[in-house]
Amino acid sequence: MSPTAAKSKNPLSPKDRMKVPRQLMPEQAAELRAHNFEEVNLGFSPELAQQEALRCLECAKPTCTDNCPVGIDVKDFVQKIVVGDFLGAAAKIREANVLPAITGRVCPQEDQCEGKCLLSKKVKPLGIGYLERFVADYEQRMGTHVVPHAEPTGKKVAVVGSGPSGLTVAGDLIQKGHKVRVFEALHEIGGVLVYGIPEFRLPKQIVREQIDYMRQMGVEFETDVVVGRTVTIDELLEEEGYDAVYVGTGAGLPQFMNIPGEHLNGVYSANEFLTRINLMKAYKFPVYDEPMLDLHGKDVAVIGGGNTALDAIRSALRLGARKAYVIYRRSDAEMPARAEEVHHARQEGIDFQMLTAPVEFLSDGKGWLTGARCVRMDLGEPDSSGRRRPVAIEGSEFDLPLSVAVIAIGTSANPIVQSTTPGLGTNKGGYIQASDETQRTTRKGVFAGGDIVTGSATVILAMGAGRRAAKSIHEYLTTGLW
Amino acid sequence: MFKIIHAQFLAPGIKRFVIEAPRIARKQKPGQFVILRIYEEGERIPVTIENSDPVKGTINIVVQSAGKTTHLLNMLETGDSILDVVGPLGKPSEIRNFGTVVVVGGGVGTAMAYPTAAALKDAGNRVISIVGARNKELVILEKEMRAVSDALLITTDDGSYADKGFVTDKLRQLIENGTRIDLVVAVGPIVMMKAVSALTRKENIHTVVSLNPIMIDGTGMCGGCRVLIDGKSEFACVDGPEFDAHKVNFEVLVQRNAMYRDSERQSMEEFQAREQSASVEPMSRKIGETWGTPSGHATQGEQR
Numbered sequence: 001m002s003p004t005a006a007k008s009k010n011p012l013s014p015k016d017r018m019k020v021p022r023q024l025m026p027e028q029a030a031e032l033r034a035h036n037f038e039e040v041n042l043g044f045s046p047e048l049a050q051q052e053a054l055r056c057l058e059c060a061k062p063t064c065t066d067n068c069p070v071g072i073d074v075k076d077f078v079q080k081i082v083v084g085d086f087l088g089a090a091a092k093i094r095e096a097n098v099l100p101a102i103t104g105r106v107c108p109q110e111d112q113c114e115g116k117c118l119l120s121k122k123v124k125p126l127g128i129g130y131l132e133r134f135v136a137d138y139e140q141r142m143g144t145h146v147v148p149h150a151e152p153t154g155k156k157v158a159v160v161g162s163g164p165s166g167l168t169v170a171g172d173l174i175q176k177g178h179k180v181r182v183f184e185a186l187h188e189i190g191g192v193l194v195y196g197i198p199e200f201r202l203p204k205q206i207v208r209e210q211i212d213y214m215r216q217m218g219v220e221f222e223t224d225v226v227v228g229r230t231v232t233i234d235e236l237l238e239e240e241g242y243d244a245v246y247v248g249t250g251a252g253l254p255q256f257m258n259i260p261g262e263h264l265n266g267v268y269s270a271n272e273f274l275t276r277i278n279l280m281k282a283y284k285f286p287v288y289d290e291p292m293l294d295l296h297g298k299d300v301a302v303i304g305g306g307n308t309a310l311d312a313i314r315s316a317l318r319l320g321a322r323k324a325y326v327i328y329r330r331s332d333a334e335m336p337a338r339a340e341e342v343h344h345a346r347q348e349g350i351d352f353q354m355l356t357a358p359v360e361f362l363s364d365g366k367g368w369l370t371g372a373r374c375v376r377m378d379l380g381e382p383d384s385s386g387r388r389r390p391v392a393i394e395g396s397e398f399d400l401p402l403s404v405a406v407i408a409i410g411t412s413a414n415p416i417v418q419s420t421t422p423g424l425g426t427n428k429g430g431y432i433q434a435s436d437e438t439q440r441t442t443r444k445g446v447f448a449g450g451d452i453v454t455g456s457a458t459v460i461l462a463m464g465a466g467r468r469a470a471k472s473i474h475e476y477l478t479t480g481l482w
Numbered sequence: 483m484f485k486i487i488h489a490q491f492l493a494p495g496i497k498r499f500v501i502e503a504p505r506i507a508r509k510q511k512p513g514q515f516v517i518l519r520i521y522e523e524g525e526r527i528p529v530t531i532e533n534s535d536p537v538k539g540t541i542n543i544v545v546q547s548a549g550k551t552t553h554l555l556n557m558l559e560t561g562d563s564i565l566d567v568v569g570p571l572g573k574p575s576e577i578r579n580f581g582t583v584v585v586v587g588g589g590v591g592t593a594m595a596y597p598t599a600a601a602l603k604d605a606g607n608r609v610i611s612i613v614g615a616r617n618k619e620l621v622i623l624e625k626e627m628r629a630v631s632d633a634l635l636i637t638t639d640d641g642s643y644a645d646k647g648f649v650t651d652k653l654r655q656l657i658e659n660g661t662r663i664d665l666v667v668a669v670g671p672i673v674m675m676k677a678v679s680a681l682t683r684k685e686n687i688h689t690v691v692s693l694n695p696i697m698i699d700g701t702g703m704c705g706g707c708r709v710l711i712d713g714k715s716e717f718a719c720v721d722g723p724e725f726d727a728h729k730v731n732f733e734v735l736v737q738r739n740a741m742y743r744d745s746e747r748q749s750m751e752e753f754q755a756r757e758q759s760a761s762v763e764p765m766s767r768k769i770g771e772t773w774g775t776p777s778g779h780a781t782q783g784e785q786r
Binding site for chain 2: 185186195223230251252254256263269271280281287290366367414416
């Protein structure tokens with residue numbers, strides 16, 4: 001521990017800093033929020049933010065930054081909060097991260113910046129995510145963020161997919177003076193940020209504001225374009241005059257479990273369930289036309305233990321579900337969801353059926369779901385993922401009555417771009433091959449990153465890939481070297 | 483925003499739209515479809531592409547009124563716009579010289595069968611087309627189908643035009659007459675495709691059907707369009723929409739397409755009440771005023 005107290009504007013000694021408790025995030029009461037789609041976390045006040053910022057030890061070698069996929073200078077922006085320079089703090093974050101209001105809300109901080117915070121050896125880590133969110137929201141409310149304009153380079157880049165990695169690439173490259181156009185298959189910009197993550201965790205207004213900001217910077221967007229079908233990568237490069245293409249098409253095809261009854265009415269993939277709710281606003285039916293099954297008074301379960309699973313089941317609860325279960329085949333320790341979401345879900349009354357897996361979906365004989373036959377599991381030896389492999393306990397079968405089941409066990413690669421781009425290398429799972437360092441693919445001028453390269457991961461990892469890609473695209477456009 | 487260059491009824495409740503969509507027009511191949519959304523609160527629905535003109539940058543779609551969205555769509559006129567049109571989606575039909583191909587179009591499905599028939603003819607096949615409709619008024623694209631077929635057979639359920647009966651009657655006759663058939667392509671109502679499939683399975687004739695499950699994104703992301711093919715889940719939007727008919731579980735398709743029947747009925751009833759109410763602004767007028775000329779009157783639709 002070597003705080004640089006001499007230069008510090010923090011009035012507290014390192015010892016006193018550790019005595020300040022981690023400030024609690026104000027949130028909507030669990031019993032209230034379980035019935036609405038308003039955001040759960042309400043955000044820090046300036047006072048709370050400054051109080052929390054005081055806790056930073058200002059390490060000489062900040063491990064928080066090392067452990068951030070986009071390398072935010074945490075120490076510097078937190079110190080700006082200490083002295084009340086909130087806009088300066090926001091500008092500092094923006095040097096590394098074009099979507100701070102989003103990452104401040106959805107990053108798994110406990111695995112990244114906060115996970116390596118020195119404070120956490122003795123007390124709770126610094127609330128870096130809360131602080132990031134605070135300054136991003138503050139900047140937005142003030143409406144004062146600076147729109148950088150760079151000298152045009154005359155180069156054009158096409159970005160395929162408007163999710164977190166595509167937006168990061170676009171935001172970084174426009175600031176280098178390249179012309180950037182983002183193609184989106186759906187009718188709204190934002191990818192998983194608009195179709196996947198629900199309003200109560202990431203209000204869509206926040207996403208729109210971030211995208212408006214990118215528009216102000218000069219990024220162009222074109223919706224309703226499925227690259228590979230509407231236009232191919234080759235056509236973008238050869239006919240439409242793009243000098244480089246970034247592929248960030250994201251999580252692909254939802255995986256199913258291949259157990260009997262998966263085709264029953266009432267069984268959804270998490271992607272479909274969440275898309276109906278978030279993108280199509282089916283919960284506002286009949287004002288919005290897209291329907292979904294009425295969940296009022298119904299028993300609903302999600303299968304899976306990731307963020308998507310929790311987003312789905314907490315949405316079901318808000319749509320009136322009587323019982324809302326998470327069915328997960330491993331234990332708490334292996335659950336990949338963000339800690340805060342698990343905590344919030346428990347507060348809201350979600351029933352976690354751990355070490356449990358469905359083996360069959362049960363039917364009323366007329367094609368509608370009535371329940372899931374489940375087995376209890378034990379954890380055996382570690383598998384290829386390094387997590388202990390669940391093994392079914394003989395004779396542990398039981399039936400769980402359900403009207404709706406949502407399958408959230410991951411995705412496999414969407415083949416549309418790969419199958420329509422000759423020479424674009426893929427790996428065994430069908431994901432696009434790209435260098436870990438440069439995000440270059442096997443095709444000259446084509447870069448890729450995010451879930452279409454790694455398989456399902458997080459918003460911030462996709463943004464990290466976007467950031468590396470932008471750097472490497474800029475290099476390629478400047479030097480012409482491949 | 484996608485502008486409607488021309489709108490015209492082909493039959494009661496069945497309308498053809500020529501839409502400005504240059505990117506789609508350049509890429510469209512037989513067997514593919516688009517997904518569209520008419521207005522901000524609208525749902526996304528898959529719609530058949532009949533044809534496209536890459537030079538003019540237009541696509542033709544053919545829509546039959548069934549629920550609220552298709553009714554609203556069919557109230558749009560020349561000069562109106564559609565908020566979102568995305569495509570062309572799905573794998574194109576397999577086009578090569580098979581020998582003799584029977585192309586079966588049922589109802590509005592004829593619009594999707596037509597470009598496939600034309601392409602198969604171009605590829606050197608002998609094309610026998612069978613078009614079926616409920617009655618004389620609902621026979622569409624007769625002239626177009628005749629132009630791309632070596633023979634065109636027409637049936638109507640009620641006998642008000644051509645021969646009374648079903649498309650399967652004609653297909654059975656062809657088989658019984660000893661016509662050598664190398665491939666059957668059938669596009670139409672599920673019950674028709676299922677009947678065609680049952681007939682050709684017995685005769686061991688390779689048969690392809692184009693499936694129309696419920697869809698949202700059309701790119702494979704949501705999995706809502708999953709169909710049971712040979713006991714395995716496949717996605718109609720990326721793996722299809724055409725599948726080997728003899729491997730399709732039609733019962734599951736019918737069951738899954740009925741998933742939102744109650745909501746669809748509710749939507750339709752509220753829509754009709756609104757259109758007829760004197761005190762509330764009709765939806766069709768609202769859309770017309772926002773995006774173009776006021777639209778015409780509702781047409782009573784036919785469920786295909």
